[in-house]
Amino acid sequence: MEQKKLNLKEVLEYIDPVDCSYEEWLNVGLALHHEGYPMFIWEEWSANDGERFHPGECESKWNSFGSYTGKQITGATITQMAKDNGWTSSRQWDNTAIPFGAMVMANPDPYKIIDKTWVESADIEIPKHYPEEQRVADLIKYLEILFDQEDYVGYVNTVYTHIDSKDGHEIKSPTKGSFGRTQNQILDALRSNKKVDDAIGTLDEEAGAWIRFNALDGKGVKNNNVTSYKFALIESDEMELGKQKAILEQLELPIAAMVYSGGKSIHAIVHIDANDYNEYRTRVDFLYKIVQKNGFTVDKQNKNPSRLSRMPGVMRAGKPQFLMATNIGKESFKEWEEWIATVNDDLPEPEELDALWDNMPDLAPSLIDGILREGHKMLIAGPSKAGKSFALIQLCISIAEGKPWFGFDCAQGKVLYVNLELDRASCLHRFKDVYEALDQRPTNIANISIWNLRGKSLPMDQLAPKLIRRAEKKGYKAIIIDPIYKVITGDENSADQMANFCNQFDKVCTELKCAVIYCHHHSKGNQTAKRSMDRASGSGVFARDPDALIDLLELEADNLDESKLAGAPVDVSQCTAWRMEGTLREFPRFKPVDLWFDYPIHRVDEGGFLSMAEFDSAQAKGLDKMNKRKQAAKEKKQQQLVDAFNIAAAESNFSNRADIKRVAEIMKVSERTVRNYLKEIPIYKVELGELVERVNG
Known part of the structure; x- marks a missing residue:
C-alpha cells in the first residue's frame, strides 16, 4: 500500500454500509483489494450493517477477487462515494501531496433529514384476498x-x-x-x-x-x-x-x-x-x-x-x-x-415582538467600548504599510490586559491571534516588541494564544471547522484573523461568493460565542473621496457584513507648520500619521481618532497636533483631479442642454420655451435623462410636464 495515498480506512468512516446497494458494497471490497488493504478492513466496515452482514461472506468474496475480470475498481470509487456523502479531501494550494489521512468533514448535510437507524417500520397490510x-x-x-x-x-x-x-x-x-x-x-x-x-x-x-x-x-x-x-x-x-x-x-x-x-x-x-x-x-x-x-x-x-x-x-x-x-x-x-x-435548514422560528416587548433579552456586553460587542464581527481596513497587523497586536494586548485600545476601553479576557502572513519567529517577536514599546508589563500574557499558519492556511470554509474545534472550550473573548486575503474563497469582487465567505465568520462567532476581528486592504487608487465603508478592496459585502468597520487613512504630517508640531510626543520625521474612522452597527459613530504610527505601535495624537493635517499629497492630488473631471462633465452636460433647448425653442417658435421630448431627441437621450439633467443643472424648470422654460436667459 502506498503511504502517500489517502487513508481509505478513514475515508470509509464517511460511508454507511446501511445506505449502500449490493453493488456499491461489493465495489468497496474490490477497491480495498486493488489498493492492497487487508480483508478485515472491509469486514469491519461491513459489520456496521447489522441487518445484512453475515460472518464469513466478506472473506468468501475477497478470495474470489483475484480472478475478477470486470472493470477495474480503484480507491477513487471509495473517495467518490465519500464525497457524495459530504466528505471532502483537504487540499494544499501549493500542489504538494495530500498528507496521509488528511481530511475535513464538510458542513452537516442539509439534505439528510432522516436517520435510518431511528426509523420505525410502518405497518403494511397485504390483503389475503384481492377480489x-x-x-x-x-x-x-x-x-x-x-x-x-x-x-x-x-x-x-x-x-x-x-x-x-x-x-x-x-x-x-x-x-x-x-x-x-x-x-x-x-x-x-x-x-x-x-x-x-x-x-x-x-x-x-x-x-x-x-x-x-x-x-x-x-x-x-x-x-x-x-x-x-x-x-x-x-x-x-x-x-x-x-x-x-x-x-x-x-x-x-x-x-x-x-x-x-x-x-x-x-x-x-x-x-x-x-x-x-x-x-x-x-x-x-x-x-x-x-x-x-x-x-x-x-x-x-x-x-x-x-x-x-x-x-x-x-x-x-x-x-x-x-x-x-x-x-x-x-x-x-x-x-x-x-x-x-x-x-433541515437549522434556522430559528420567527418571534412575536409583543411577547418579548416587556422582557427584552440582554444585549451582549461590550468588548471594545463604543465600537464592538462580544460575539460580533469587526473589520480593520487600510492601505499597505498602515501598520494594520501591529494595530491588531495592540488590540490583542489591550484585551488580554484589560487596557484601552486607542482610547476605547476593552473588556479583559482570552484572545486567539491567527497569524497567516508572518513566519513564527517574526510574529512572536512582534508581540514582545509591542509590549515593550507600550511600556506594558506582560501581567496577563497567558490570555494570548497564537496560531501560526503561514504556509499552512486553508480556504476559510475549510479553516473554520478546524478553528472551531481547536478553540472550543478555551473561553476566548476574541479571535483575530490576520489577514483575510490568505483565506478568501472565490472572487473577492463577487457579492454572492463573498457573502458565503463572510458567513464563515458568523459560524465561528456562533459556535464559539466570541468576537471575530479581521483585517483587509484598501482597493487601488485614491480613497479620500470615498466613504470609509467603500474603501476596502473587493465586493461591498466586506464593509457591510461586519458589525464594526475601522478604517485607516494616511495624513500628510510633513506639510504642517513645524511650530504646530513643537512638543509632539513622537519624532515626526520617523513616523507616519493616520486618521481612524468607524462605521458602526451597534453604537453611534465616534469622532475620528488621529494616530501616529511610531513603529511598532500606534499612539493616539492626544495633543491634537494632527487636527489640521490633510490627507497625503498623492491622495489630495487624486481628489483634485477627480473633482476637475466631475466639473468638466457637468459643464459639458449644461452646454448640450442649452444647445438642445435653443434648437427646440426655435423650431416651435415659442418664446423662451421648448418641448422637453424634442430636447431629448436632439440630445439623443431619454426624456427621463433630460429630467435628471435638469435636477443636476437647474437652469430650466418644467411646467405642466410638457415644456421647459428658461430660468436665466
Missing part, C-alpha cells in the same frame, strides 16, 4: 392519476423464460409488451369487462404484470418514445418493506401512486413534472440523491423515463400487486424541492 372488483378499481384509479385520456400507455402482461446467468435458475422476464392503446381505451375495457385479464389480456399470475408510468407516442417503448416526463420510479429490493414505506412517507415525496410489487419492494411513482428529457435527468438525479442520503437504498437502474413498474390490480405468485396509496406527500416536485431545502 376482481378491487383489482379493477385499483388499476382504473392508477391510470386516471398518471395519464390523460389520449395518452398511449405501455404495459406488459406476457413474459419469456430464460436462465439467470448469476445463479443458473430459470426466471421469467417481461416482453416488449403493448404500447398502442390509450388510457381512455383501456379504461373503457376495464369498465365494460369488469375484469383486468379481459381488459388487457391473459396474465401470467406467477410473474405478474408491468406498466410504464410515463405516456408514450404509440410507436415504441424506448426513452425517445416517451411524450411526457411526469413521473419517476423509486424502488428498493434491499430493505425491509416497513422501512421502505416509512422513509418514503417521512421524506414527503410527491408520490402519485404507491404500489406493492407482490415481492420484496414498494414501487413509488413520484412526480417529476419535467419539461424535457434533460430536465427529467437532472430532477431524477436530485431525487435519487436525496432518498439515498436518507437511508433508502434505491435501485439506480430505474432512472429511465420508459422504465417498467409493477402494475396494480394483478396477482404475482399468489400475492397481490395492489395500490397502497395515491397522492401523498407534497403535491408537486417543485413544492417538494422547496420543502427539502428548508425543512
Whole structure:
C-alpha cells in the first residue's frame, strides 16, 4: 500500500454500509483489494450493517477477487462515494501531496433529514384476498392519476423464460409488451369487462404484470418514445418493506401512486413534472440523491423515463400487486424541492415582538467600548504599510490586559491571534516588541494564544471547522484573523461568493460565542473621496457584513507648520500619521481618532497636533483631479442642454420655451435623462410636464 495515498480506512468512516446497494458494497471490497488493504478492513466496515452482514461472506468474496475480470475498481470509487456523502479531501494550494489521512468533514448535510437507524417500520397490510372488483378499481384509479385520456400507455402482461446467468435458475422476464392503446381505451375495457385479464389480456399470475408510468407516442417503448416526463420510479429490493414505506412517507415525496410489487419492494411513482428529457435527468438525479442520503437504498437502474413498474390490480405468485396509496406527500416536485431545502435548514422560528416587548433579552456586553460587542464581527481596513497587523497586536494586548485600545476601553479576557502572513519567529517577536514599546508589563500574557499558519492556511470554509474545534472550550473573548486575503474563497469582487465567505465568520462567532476581528486592504487608487465603508478592496459585502468597520487613512504630517508640531510626543520625521474612522452597527459613530504610527505601535495624537493635517499629497492630488473631471462633465452636460433647448425653442417658435421630448431627441437621450439633467443643472424648470422654460436667459 502506498503511504502517500489517502487513508481509505478513514475515508470509509464517511460511508454507511446501511445506505449502500449490493453493488456499491461489493465495489468497496474490490477497491480495498486493488489498493492492497487487508480483508478485515472491509469486514469491519461491513459489520456496521447489522441487518445484512453475515460472518464469513466478506472473506468468501475477497478470495474470489483475484480472478475478477470486470472493470477495474480503484480507491477513487471509495473517495467518490465519500464525497457524495459530504466528505471532502483537504487540499494544499501549493500542489504538494495530500498528507496521509488528511481530511475535513464538510458542513452537516442539509439534505439528510432522516436517520435510518431511528426509523420505525410502518405497518403494511397485504390483503389475503384481492377480489376482481378491487383489482379493477385499483388499476382504473392508477391510470386516471398518471395519464390523460389520449395518452398511449405501455404495459406488459406476457413474459419469456430464460436462465439467470448469476445463479443458473430459470426466471421469467417481461416482453416488449403493448404500447398502442390509450388510457381512455383501456379504461373503457376495464369498465365494460369488469375484469383486468379481459381488459388487457391473459396474465401470467406467477410473474405478474408491468406498466410504464410515463405516456408514450404509440410507436415504441424506448426513452425517445416517451411524450411526457411526469413521473419517476423509486424502488428498493434491499430493505425491509416497513422501512421502505416509512422513509418514503417521512421524506414527503410527491408520490402519485404507491404500489406493492407482490415481492420484496414498494414501487413509488413520484412526480417529476419535467419539461424535457434533460430536465427529467437532472430532477431524477436530485431525487435519487436525496432518498439515498436518507437511508433508502434505491435501485439506480430505474432512472429511465420508459422504465417498467409493477402494475396494480394483478396477482404475482399468489400475492397481490395492489395500490397502497395515491397522492401523498407534497403535491408537486417543485413544492417538494422547496420543502427539502428548508425543512433541515437549522434556522430559528420567527418571534412575536409583543411577547418579548416587556422582557427584552440582554444585549451582549461590550468588548471594545463604543465600537464592538462580544460575539460580533469587526473589520480593520487600510492601505499597505498602515501598520494594520501591529494595530491588531495592540488590540490583542489591550484585551488580554484589560487596557484601552486607542482610547476605547476593552473588556479583559482570552484572545486567539491567527497569524497567516508572518513566519513564527517574526510574529512572536512582534508581540514582545509591542509590549515593550507600550511600556506594558506582560501581567496577563497567558490570555494570548497564537496560531501560526503561514504556509499552512486553508480556504476559510475549510479553516473554520478546524478553528472551531481547536478553540472550543478555551473561553476566548476574541479571535483575530490576520489577514483575510490568505483565506478568501472565490472572487473577492463577487457579492454572492463573498457573502458565503463572510458567513464563515458568523459560524465561528456562533459556535464559539466570541468576537471575530479581521483585517483587509484598501482597493487601488485614491480613497479620500470615498466613504470609509467603500474603501476596502473587493465586493461591498466586506464593509457591510461586519458589525464594526475601522478604517485607516494616511495624513500628510510633513506639510504642517513645524511650530504646530513643537512638543509632539513622537519624532515626526520617523513616523507616519493616520486618521481612524468607524462605521458602526451597534453604537453611534465616534469622532475620528488621529494616530501616529511610531513603529511598532500606534499612539493616539492626544495633543491634537494632527487636527489640521490633510490627507497625503498623492491622495489630495487624486481628489483634485477627480473633482476637475466631475466639473468638466457637468459643464459639458449644461452646454448640450442649452444647445438642445435653443434648437427646440426655435423650431416651435415659442418664446423662451421648448418641448422637453424634442430636447431629448436632439440630445439623443431619454426624456427621463433630460429630467435628471435638469435636477443636476437647474437652469430650466418644467411646467405642466410638457415644456421647459428658461430660468436665466
